[in-house]
Structures are given as structure tokens and as C-alpha cells.
Amino acid sequence: MFDQSIITKLQQISGKDQVLTDKADLICYSYDATQKQYLPDVVVHPGSAEEISQIMKLASENKIPVFPRGAGTGFTGGSVPTAGGIVLGLTRLDKILDIDEENLVATIEPGVVTAEFQKTVEKVGLFYPPDPASLKVSTMGGNVAECAGGPRCVKYGVTKDYIIGLEIVTPTGDVIKTGGPTMKGVVGYDLTKLICGSEGTLAIITEIVVKLLPKPEAKKTMLVLFDSIDGAAQAVSAIIRGKIIPTTLEFLDARTLDCIRQATDLDVPAAARAVLLIEVDGDREFLDKQVAKVSSIVQPLGVVETRVADTPEQSEALWQMRRSISASLRQVNPDKFNEDICVPRSKVPDMIRKIESISDHYQIPIVNYGHAGDGNIHVNIMVDEKTPGDHEKAEKAVFEVFQGALELGGTMSGEHGVGIMKAPFLDMELKANTIDYMKTIKRALDPNNILNPGKIFPSDV
Amino acid sequence: MFDQSIITKLQQISGKDQVLTDKADLICYSYDATQKQYLPDVVVHPGSAEEISQIMKLASENKIPVFPRGAGTGFTGGSVPTAGGIVLGLTRLDKILDIDEENLVATIEPGVVTAEFQKTVEKVGLFYPPDPASLKVSTMGGNVAECAGGPRCVKYGVTKDYIIGLEIVTPTGDVIKTGGPTMKGVVGYDLTKLICGSEGTLAIITEIVVKLLPKPEAKKTMLVLFDSIDGAAQAVSAIIRGKIIPTTLEFLDARTLDCIRQATDLDVPAAARAVLLIEVDGDREFLDKQVAKVSSIVQPLGVVETRVADTPEQSEALWQMRRSISASLRQVNPDKFNEDICVPRSKVPDMIRKIESISDHYQIPIVNYGHAGDGNIHVNIMVDEKTPGDHEKAEKAVFEVFQGALELGGTMSGEHGVGIMKAPFLDMELKANTIDYMKTIKRALDPNNILNPGKIFPSDV
Incomplete structure (x- = not known):
């Protein structure tokens, strides 16, 4: 049972209206995009750093865990209150x-x-x-x-x-x-x-x-369809070596394109086995030249078709293919495991092949898209949680995907972080002494281990 | 007296040839660009991380200070062995x-x-x-x-x-x-x-x-002479707001120009009270347009003259003015205190005026140049250490220069670091609790305080 005197003190610090204890309210702060749910004991919305300082002193003295929270959109459980305690909602500090x-x-x-x-x-x-x-x-x-x-x-x-x-x-x-x-x-x-x-x-x-x-003066969008992921990956390297760093260099793999063909009426030629969505920005007068240069660089690499937008509307139409992914995937299977590995840029095709073989082995669809320019791949393992065995197969697939990324000199996460979702796998990527080094920092700066405990590190710090 | 058994162990780890104990040798590793001198007890040049690991274990067990050293070119004493002990020379690891x-x-x-x-x-x-x-x-x-x-x-x-x-x-x-x-x-x-x-x-x-x-395809250099530092500073902001980020945006202030006039026969018109040396890089065909755009942006801001290089030789000639500074200053006064404060870009003129008034107050020449695009000013307080009182006046001026930079929202160091030179001033810039936070990290990661002790922090961690 959470100590009522703590609630009272929190009310004194931030005002009664800013302290939530009703279960209906607590539920709203119990999850993030991972859908993992943990109920906090209390939610506070402080109005200043000074109030937060008082709350942290109170929590420190009483060894109460505190879970800071923004909008709760994270993909790894970074904001979920895994140990009860206080959720510190920061949305009032919005100036x-x-x-x-x-x-x-x-x-x-x-x-x-x-x-x-x-x-x-x-x-x-x-x-x-x-x-x-x-x-x-x-x-x-x-x-x-x-x-x-x-x-x-x-x-x-x-x-x-x-x-x-x-x-x-x-x-x-x-x-x-x-x-x-x-x-x-x-x-x-x-x-x-x-x-x-x-x-x-x-x-x-x-x-x-x-x-x-x-702010860059203008931008220009083009979409290039390739007959293989190797061609698309070579294109990425060739563009960058051609001294053009596009604003975005998004890719969609063959299985993502299959989903889009299945779920939408977007024009995706059968020969296309990979897509690059390329945007360049900068001085208006220079963009056409950049687009022309990109086109000529990629042309020998198995291009099925190149589409260039001349208007914002056409640009939006090209982005449609990228934006249609989430809805398309959902039509394939209702649930997904969403990972965000990152490998050296040139290793993207090897990684995609590894993932395809994992997908084939477990007989579950895995579709990949993401930031080809960074080697940052969003791996979507599609399952139906209601189908017996799907969840377990997906978990094994996740493990093998991480293993594959690490074998290629990559990392388990380019963007999403570790949180609670990747904490059990941390020692696959980091050696024990690196984890210890990080824990030493955590222990020194949070001696009572009250701030977002249980995140990043697989066991207690 | 340094323990001979430590020397022997160091020789076992890295080989006899790699361990120096002769005073003549030790002197070579006793100073850096600050000219502050501290003699180490021993210098080791390990050949691998594994050897370094063994050396650190030995030093740790025996609580011997270790001072890592590259080429010893630092401006703040970061590599000088202030507490004797081991200098760890890293130049053999040069692959x-x-x-x-x-x-x-x-x-x-x-x-x-x-x-x-x-x-x-x-x-x-x-x-x-x-x-x-x-x-x-x-x-x-x-x-x-x-x-x-x-x-x-x-x-x-x-x-x-x-x-x-x-x-x-x-x-x-x-x-x-x-x-x-x-x-x-x-x-x-x-x-x-x-x-x-x-x-x-x-x-x-x-x-x-x-x-x-x-590597950018090409670069183009221009030198713009202004009738005031305000014009030059406004030019910097205007160029960046004009969506051009030059590769370099170096400035020279009026007193630097005076020194150059005095010491060289470079063509510096009398009306010039500030100079910007501007270089742009990128696609060859685009550079002329960028230079033209920069010229037109800066023109209304009190430009005395604009010089544009069309060949590498002409570019080198424009750089001459910047490169002549050090030798020119030395003709004004033999010794200098060399600081590298950094302020928000728009505050450069305010900072220069503060420095001019400090210079006038103490009657010692202070000349300023540096990286205007970053607001990073190299402040050169020129003294003759043989003139009684000069050193003390310079020390007071340094203090006031730091104070001035901090009042403008700046920092004591944009590039050189703290080392031993700025450690006594650390609490001018950082609040006590920020320093404590840093020391907590240092203590956690170097519990015996053997690694480069006495640097950054003004007192023992």
C-alpha cells in the first residue's frame, strides 16, 4: 500500500489537481507504444524544476521509484512504471x-x-x-x-x-x-x-x-524502384560517394512491396524488388541538378523506374508508398514486433538476406524498411498474437535478428533505445565490462536507484 | 624516490627500450604548449592496449599517477605530469x-x-x-x-x-x-x-x-575588409541567415590588423578595422554563385574591400593575412597569454569591446582573432615576462576576459579545455553542484584518482 503521507506531500508540492491516484487515471500512464502495462501508485504533473527538485528529494528520502514521462510514445518501455511508484508527467512544462x-x-x-x-x-x-x-x-x-x-x-x-x-x-x-x-x-x-x-x-x-x-530553401523528392535490394544498397553508397548527402534515403524491401501491392492500389511494378525514396534539399536552383546527378548515378544499378516530383502534390504522392506501410502491414497480420537494428550502410543487403532466411525458417512474415542512408532497418515481425505459437516464434526471430545485426558489426537499436524491451539482450551487444562501466555511472549518479529503475540494464544496478 | 621495482615491472610489460628514466629524457615529457614544466618519474611507451591495461593495473595497485600523452601540443597543460609518476606516451600506437x-x-x-x-x-x-x-x-x-x-x-x-x-x-x-x-x-x-x-x-x-x-569537390576563398567589427559580426549572422554555412568564417580584429600592418608589408588598407576570411566548399559549379551571394549579403555592412581568390595561389595569398598573425604578434611583445573564449556569435562585437577596455585599463596589448562563425575568439594578451608587473597585469586581464565572456552567456574555452590553466577559474563558469556532479563521475570511474589527477578540477576529487 502506497503511503498516504507521500500523496499529501506531493499535493503540497504541485497542488491537489496535479496529483492523480484514481485507478482510471493511473491506467492512462501505465503503458507506452510497447503496450506493456504497469500501474503506477501515483501520477504527478509538476509545474517547475523547483517542484521536481522537491519531488526527487521526497522520493530519494523514501526510496520511491520515479518514472519520468513525456507523451509515452516510446517503443521500448522507457516511460512505463515497471516498479509502481511515481510517474512524473512532464507535459505541463511545455513552453x-x-x-x-x-x-x-x-x-x-x-x-x-x-x-x-x-x-x-x-x-x-x-x-x-x-x-x-x-x-x-x-x-x-x-x-x-x-x-x-x-x-x-x-x-x-x-x-x-x-x-x-x-x-x-x-x-x-x-x-x-x-x-x-x-x-x-x-x-x-x-x-x-x-x-x-x-x-x-x-x-x-x-x-x-x-x-x-x-531552413533549407526547397526540397525535391524522387522515388526509384530497383530490381534488387543489392542495387538499392549500391545506389545508397554511390550517391554518398558522389558527394550528395540526401536529406532522406528511405528504403522498402521486397516483402514490404509485396504487402503494399496486396493492401493498396498503389502502382508498384512487379519487377520492383526494392525502393529508395530520396529527398534532397537546399538551394532551389541547385536541386534539379542534384536530382539529375542522383538519377545518372543510380541508373546502372538495376533501376526499374524513376519517378521525380515536380510539385508538392507529386512529392506527397511519392511519399504515399512509404506512408502506406503501417496500414498495409496490419492487413497482413494484426500484431507486430517492431525492431530498429542498425548496420554499416553497405551491409544492408546482407542483413535483409539474413532476415529473409529467418522469416522463411520460422514461417512468419518479416518486412523491412527504414533509413538506408544510416543502415538503420525497421524490422517488422508480423504475427497474430491469437495464433498459438506465433508469439514464441517471433521472440526467437527477434533474437536471431539481433544476432545477425551484431555479426555484421551493427547494433540492436539505432533509434528506439533499450528500455525494458532490449534489456534482456543487452549482453549480446555489450561486453560485461562495458555494462559494468555504465552501471558504475548509474550507481554514482543515482545511488538509491530510484530513477527509472529496471530500464536499460537487465538486472539491478 | 620512485620505486625501482615499478620500473622493472614497466620494463617487463613494454620492454626495456620503451621505459625512460634518464633526466634528459624525462625533461622531453615534462611540458606542453603552456610551457609549464613538471618532471615525471618515468616515461613508458606501450605498444598495445593489453600493455596499457597491465600498466594501469600496476599503477592502480600502487596508486601511482598516470599521465597519458600524445604529441604534447595542448594549450592547457592536459598532458603535463603535475604529480610525477608515469607519463604514458601513446605515439607508438600510430597505425x-x-x-x-x-x-x-x-x-x-x-x-x-x-x-x-x-x-x-x-x-x-x-x-x-x-x-x-x-x-x-x-x-x-x-x-x-x-x-x-x-x-x-x-x-x-x-x-x-x-x-x-x-x-x-x-x-x-x-x-x-x-x-x-x-x-x-x-x-x-x-x-x-x-x-x-x-x-x-x-x-x-x-x-x-x-x-x-x-571530400568536397572544390573550395573558394574570399577576404572581406570591414570598417568596423560590428559590420563584420553582422556579416557573419547575415551570411548564415542567408542559408550559407561557409567552411570557415575567420575574423581578425582592429588590433590584430594594426600588428600585421606594423610587422609585415601585407596590404591592409587603413580604413579596415576588421577582416573576415571566408571559405566555401562544395560543388565546383556552385561555388561562384555562393561567393557572389556572400558578397552581396555583406556589401551594405561597411565593406572596405572584397578580395576573391580565383586560383589556389591567390587563395594562399589571402590566407597569408591570417597566417601572419602569430609572427606579427611576437614582434609586438615576446610572450603571450593565449585564451580561447567562446560567446554566442552575435555577441562577438560586445566581447571585443570589453576586451579593448580591459586592454586599455591595464595598458597591455590584447589582440583578438578566431572563429567568428562559432563566436570562438582567440584572445592574445601580449606581455614581456621580463617587464616587471606585466605578468600580474596579464593574469588580472585573463580573469576579466573570462568574466566578460561569461556575462555574455559564453564559456572560458571553446577548444583548448581546462587542464591546469583554467582549473582555478572553473567555479566562475560552472556552479558548485555541476562541478560536484562531474567529480562524482570522475570518482566513480577513477576511484584511486590516478589518471591525470589535478586536471580540470581545481581541488582534489
């Missing part, structure tokens, strides 16, 4: 505090929704590139905690590359500033980058200093 | 182990000289952008430890932005891999970025995985 147009730096609170932030800076001609699929819902705090990616990262880098300063609250309630608004800074350890991607296990993020870019 | 041309990733040892690395990758059409002034001598291990910068960082980012994996040896002798060759990876804490810029206080770097870019 864009400053946009410094002169220095291309914004200061924001963690609850700002990613897409809202992007729109706001674009209104003044600026640009925040990272674009995780969840961006219309996800919050910047969550994006920072997980180091979110997205299609544009091949050219522009991931969330971490844009975060130059933070205000954080430590597990013991200290409010600490890291980094700052300058483009360079080497005074002391880079705590900013340590917190980015630490999945809410080291600190609560209460303020974010973001580096922005000038 | 480029692999250049993966397909995936644009290189794996190298820490002793590789930066310029050699750049030349080697450029031979196969690739590009490693960071370009600290010391690059012909400095090693990549040192560059990573200090997170080196350089003129090209305004477009391409700093050393850290290119380091995606490391092999490190911990103070207790564990050999640990961090990161890897993939473009994305979010499994566990980002230890790679924690070690980058940690100034050799957390681990010995034994292998570096470097992300490369395709």
Missing part, C-alpha cells in the same frame, strides 16, 4: 522559452511537442531536423532522453547533435545546468551528451537548449 | 587500422598524427574536417581527449562530432569498447562522447572509430 534568431539557438521546456517546436522555428526561417515518426505527439524531452532519430538524420544527424545544453534535476534533487548556448564549449565533461539517450535513468530533463539551422 | 571506403568509417590508433590521417583519407576521396592549428604535430588521441576544434568547425562541427566509437583502458585496467561503426546507435549510455573532451581524466584512448565525409 518555448526563447528563440534566438540571431544565434540560431532555442531554449525550450521538455513537454514541448516535437512537431509544434519544428513549426514554430520554421515560421522564423529556422529548422530543427530530427523527425521521429511520432513527432506529432512525442515531446522534446522524450526525444532527448531517447536520442530520437528519423528519416532526415542521414543528412542532419540525430537529436543529440542538436542539443547543446540542458537543465536537469538529479535523482537527489539537485538542479544542474549542463552546456550552454555557445556553438563550442569544452569546460568539463560533456554532461549534455551523457544525459541525451540515457533513457531517463540518470536525470529529469527540465530545460533544453537546442541548436537550429537555417 | 591507421582500417579505412572503410564503402561506409565512410576509419579505425585508427591514438598516436596517428591528425594531418597524416587527413592526407591519408583524402587520397581515397574522403574527408576528416576538424583542423586544430596544431594538426601537423598533434595526435588524434589528443584531439579526441581535448575535443579539438579549428576553422572548419563552423560548418562541420568539432572532433566529437566525428568520433563514433572508442576502445579505452580504464584506470583499473579494463579494456572497454564504446560505440561502433554504425551511423546510429542508442544501446546504453554514450560513453564515447563522455570520453571525448574529458581531457584524459577518465580513460586512456587506445582505438578510435571515426566517421568520415566525402
Whole structure:
């Protein structure tokens, strides 16, 4: 039974309205995109770093686990309250505090929704590139905690590359500033980058200093259909070696195309066994030349068809194929295991072949698409949880997919993080002494292990 | 007296030839570019991570301080053996182990000289952008430890932005891999970025995985002379807002120009009170347009003269002004205090004015130049150490320069790090609890405080 006096103290800190204990309310904060469900004891929505500091001190003194939460869109359980305790909802801290147009730096609170932030800076001609699929819902705090990616990262880098300063609250309630608004800074350890991607296990993020870019003048989209995944992968390498770094270099594999053919009436020629969706951005007058150069680079590599958009509407039509994937997959099978391995770019075809053989072995559909420019593959293992044996087969397939990625010099996760979903597999990727090194940091910075416990590490730190 | 049995064990680990104890030899490893001198007890040049692991275990058991050292070109004393003990020279680990041309990733040892690395990758059409002034001598291990910068960082980012994996040896002798060759990876804490810029206080770097870019096709240089620093600073902002990120955006202030006029016969018109040296790179056919666009953007901002290079020889001639600075300064005064503050880009004129008033107050010449695109100013306080009072005045000026940078939202160091030189000022920039947080990490990862002790932190950790 959760101590009523803690509830009372939380109410004193953040106000009665901001403390939820009704089961109906708690359920809303019990899951994320993994659909794993754990009920918290209480949900608090603090209104300031100072309140969060008080809450962390209270939690620390009473050794109560605290689970920070943005919009709960994560794919690895990073925000689910696996040990009860307090869910710390950060959505009230949703202000864009400053946009410094002169220095291309914004200061924001963690609850700002990613897409809202992007729109706001674009209104003044600026640009925040990272674009995780969840961006219309996800919050910047969550994006920072997980180091979110997205299609544009091949050219522009991931969330971490844009975060130059933070205000954080430590597990013991200290409010600490890291980094700052300058483009360079080497005074002391880079705590900013340590917190980015630490999945809410080291600190609560209460303020974010973001580096922005000038918004590119224009973009141009093309879709190239290939007769093999090897051709598409060679095209990726050839484009980059041709000194063009496209904004996006998305690929769809043969089995994804089969699903789309089955589920939609989009025009996918039978000869097409892989697709690259390529977008370039920059100066308007230069884009046509870039598109022409990309076309001529890829042409010898088994191109079935090249489609180039001349208008935003045509661009949207080309994106349709990429956007239709999720709905198409659902028609194949209702449930999916969604992984996001990353391999060296040139190894994508080898990885796809490994996955195809895993799929064949277990007789479950696995379709792959993702960010070819980064080697970041979204592996979708399609199952019907109501079919006996499907779940177990998928679990074995996941294990073999990870194994395959690691054999190719890759990683289990390019974007989603570890959370609770990949924690059991952590020692497949990291040697025991690397895990120990990370745990040493966790123990030093969260001595009571109250902040998002049970995440990343497979056993207690 | 240093224990002879330790010497013997070091000889057993790395071979007799690799262990130096003669005073004449030790002196060579007693200083860096700061000219602060501390004699080590012994210098070892290990030949492998395995040897380093054994050395660290030996040092750990006997609580002997260890000072890792590359080429000793640092400006803050990061490699000087302030507490005697062992200097660990890493220059034997100088192999480029692999250049993966397909995936644009290189794996190298820490002793590789930066310029050699750049030349080697450029031979196969690739590009490693960071370009600290010391690059012909400095090693990549040192560059990573200090997170080196350089003129090209305004477009391409700093050393850290290119380091995606490391092999490190911990103070207790564990050999640990961090990161890897993939473009994305979010499994566990980002230890790679924690070690980058940690100034050799957390681990010995034994292998570096470097992300490369395709080498830009061409570059074009222009030099713009302005009638005020404000015009030059406005030009920097206007260029970037004009969606052009030049490769370099170097500035020289009025007092630097005065020195150059005095010391050289370079053509510096009297009306010029600031200079921007601007370089753009990319597709050859696009560069002329970029130069024209830059010219038209800056024209209304008090331009005295614009010089554009059409040939590599002309480009070299334009760089002459920037390259003549060091020799010119030396003619003004023999000794200098060399700082590298960084402020938000738009604050450069305010900072220059603050520095001018500090210079006037103490009656010592201070000349400023550096990376205007980053707001990173190299502040040169010119003194003659033989003139009584000069040294003390310079020390006061340094303090006020730091104070001024911090008041403008800046940092004490954009590139050089803290080392021993800025450690006494650390609490001017970082709050006590931020310093404590960093020390907590240091204590956890180096429990005996044997690795580069006395660096960064002003007092014992």
C-alpha cells in the first residue's frame, strides 16, 4: 500500500489537481507504444524544476521509484512504471522559452511537442531536423532522453547533435545546468551528451537548449524502384560517394512491396524488388541538378523506374508508398514486433538476406524498411498474437535478428533505445565490462536507484 | 624516490627500450604548449592496449599517477605530469587500422598524427574536417581527449562530432569498447562522447572509430575588409541567415590588423578595422554563385574591400593575412597569454569591446582573432615576462576576459579545455553542484584518482 503521507506531500508540492491516484487515471500512464502495462501508485504533473527538485528529494528520502514521462510514445518501455511508484508527467512544462534568431539557438521546456517546436522555428526561417515518426505527439524531452532519430538524420544527424545544453534535476534533487548556448564549449565533461539517450535513468530533463539551422530553401523528392535490394544498397553508397548527402534515403524491401501491392492500389511494378525514396534539399536552383546527378548515378544499378516530383502534390504522392506501410502491414497480420537494428550502410543487403532466411525458417512474415542512408532497418515481425505459437516464434526471430545485426558489426537499436524491451539482450551487444562501466555511472549518479529503475540494464544496478 | 621495482615491472610489460628514466629524457615529457614544466618519474611507451591495461593495473595497485600523452601540443597543460609518476606516451600506437571506403568509417590508433590521417583519407576521396592549428604535430588521441576544434568547425562541427566509437583502458585496467561503426546507435549510455573532451581524466584512448565525409569537390576563398567589427559580426549572422554555412568564417580584429600592418608589408588598407576570411566548399559549379551571394549579403555592412581568390595561389595569398598573425604578434611583445573564449556569435562585437577596455585599463596589448562563425575568439594578451608587473597585469586581464565572456552567456574555452590553466577559474563558469556532479563521475570511474589527477578540477576529487 502506497503511503498516504507521500500523496499529501506531493499535493503540497504541485497542488491537489496535479496529483492523480484514481485507478482510471493511473491506467492512462501505465503503458507506452510497447503496450506493456504497469500501474503506477501515483501520477504527478509538476509545474517547475523547483517542484521536481522537491519531488526527487521526497522520493530519494523514501526510496520511491520515479518514472519520468513525456507523451509515452516510446517503443521500448522507457516511460512505463515497471516498479509502481511515481510517474512524473512532464507535459505541463511545455513552453518555448526563447528563440534566438540571431544565434540560431532555442531554449525550450521538455513537454514541448516535437512537431509544434519544428513549426514554430520554421515560421522564423529556422529548422530543427530530427523527425521521429511520432513527432506529432512525442515531446522534446522524450526525444532527448531517447536520442530520437528519423528519416532526415542521414543528412542532419540525430537529436543529440542538436542539443547543446540542458537543465536537469538529479535523482537527489539537485538542479544542474549542463552546456550552454555557445556553438563550442569544452569546460568539463560533456554532461549534455551523457544525459541525451540515457533513457531517463540518470536525470529529469527540465530545460533544453537546442541548436537550429537555417531552413533549407526547397526540397525535391524522387522515388526509384530497383530490381534488387543489392542495387538499392549500391545506389545508397554511390550517391554518398558522389558527394550528395540526401536529406532522406528511405528504403522498402521486397516483402514490404509485396504487402503494399496486396493492401493498396498503389502502382508498384512487379519487377520492383526494392525502393529508395530520396529527398534532397537546399538551394532551389541547385536541386534539379542534384536530382539529375542522383538519377545518372543510380541508373546502372538495376533501376526499374524513376519517378521525380515536380510539385508538392507529386512529392506527397511519392511519399504515399512509404506512408502506406503501417496500414498495409496490419492487413497482413494484426500484431507486430517492431525492431530498429542498425548496420554499416553497405551491409544492408546482407542483413535483409539474413532476415529473409529467418522469416522463411520460422514461417512468419518479416518486412523491412527504414533509413538506408544510416543502415538503420525497421524490422517488422508480423504475427497474430491469437495464433498459438506465433508469439514464441517471433521472440526467437527477434533474437536471431539481433544476432545477425551484431555479426555484421551493427547494433540492436539505432533509434528506439533499450528500455525494458532490449534489456534482456543487452549482453549480446555489450561486453560485461562495458555494462559494468555504465552501471558504475548509474550507481554514482543515482545511488538509491530510484530513477527509472529496471530500464536499460537487465538486472539491478 | 620512485620505486625501482615499478620500473622493472614497466620494463617487463613494454620492454626495456620503451621505459625512460634518464633526466634528459624525462625533461622531453615534462611540458606542453603552456610551457609549464613538471618532471615525471618515468616515461613508458606501450605498444598495445593489453600493455596499457597491465600498466594501469600496476599503477592502480600502487596508486601511482598516470599521465597519458600524445604529441604534447595542448594549450592547457592536459598532458603535463603535475604529480610525477608515469607519463604514458601513446605515439607508438600510430597505425591507421582500417579505412572503410564503402561506409565512410576509419579505425585508427591514438598516436596517428591528425594531418597524416587527413592526407591519408583524402587520397581515397574522403574527408576528416576538424583542423586544430596544431594538426601537423598533434595526435588524434589528443584531439579526441581535448575535443579539438579549428576553422572548419563552423560548418562541420568539432572532433566529437566525428568520433563514433572508442576502445579505452580504464584506470583499473579494463579494456572497454564504446560505440561502433554504425551511423546510429542508442544501446546504453554514450560513453564515447563522455570520453571525448574529458581531457584524459577518465580513460586512456587506445582505438578510435571515426566517421568520415566525402571530400568536397572544390573550395573558394574570399577576404572581406570591414570598417568596423560590428559590420563584420553582422556579416557573419547575415551570411548564415542567408542559408550559407561557409567552411570557415575567420575574423581578425582592429588590433590584430594594426600588428600585421606594423610587422609585415601585407596590404591592409587603413580604413579596415576588421577582416573576415571566408571559405566555401562544395560543388565546383556552385561555388561562384555562393561567393557572389556572400558578397552581396555583406556589401551594405561597411565593406572596405572584397578580395576573391580565383586560383589556389591567390587563395594562399589571402590566407597569408591570417597566417601572419602569430609572427606579427611576437614582434609586438615576446610572450603571450593565449585564451580561447567562446560567446554566442552575435555577441562577438560586445566581447571585443570589453576586451579593448580591459586592454586599455591595464595598458597591455590584447589582440583578438578566431572563429567568428562559432563566436570562438582567440584572445592574445601580449606581455614581456621580463617587464616587471606585466605578468600580474596579464593574469588580472585573463580573469576579466573570462568574466566578460561569461556575462555574455559564453564559456572560458571553446577548444583548448581546462587542464591546469583554467582549473582555478572553473567555479566562475560552472556552479558548485555541476562541478560536484562531474567529480562524482570522475570518482566513480577513477576511484584511486590516478589518471591525470589535478586536471580540470581545481581541488582534489
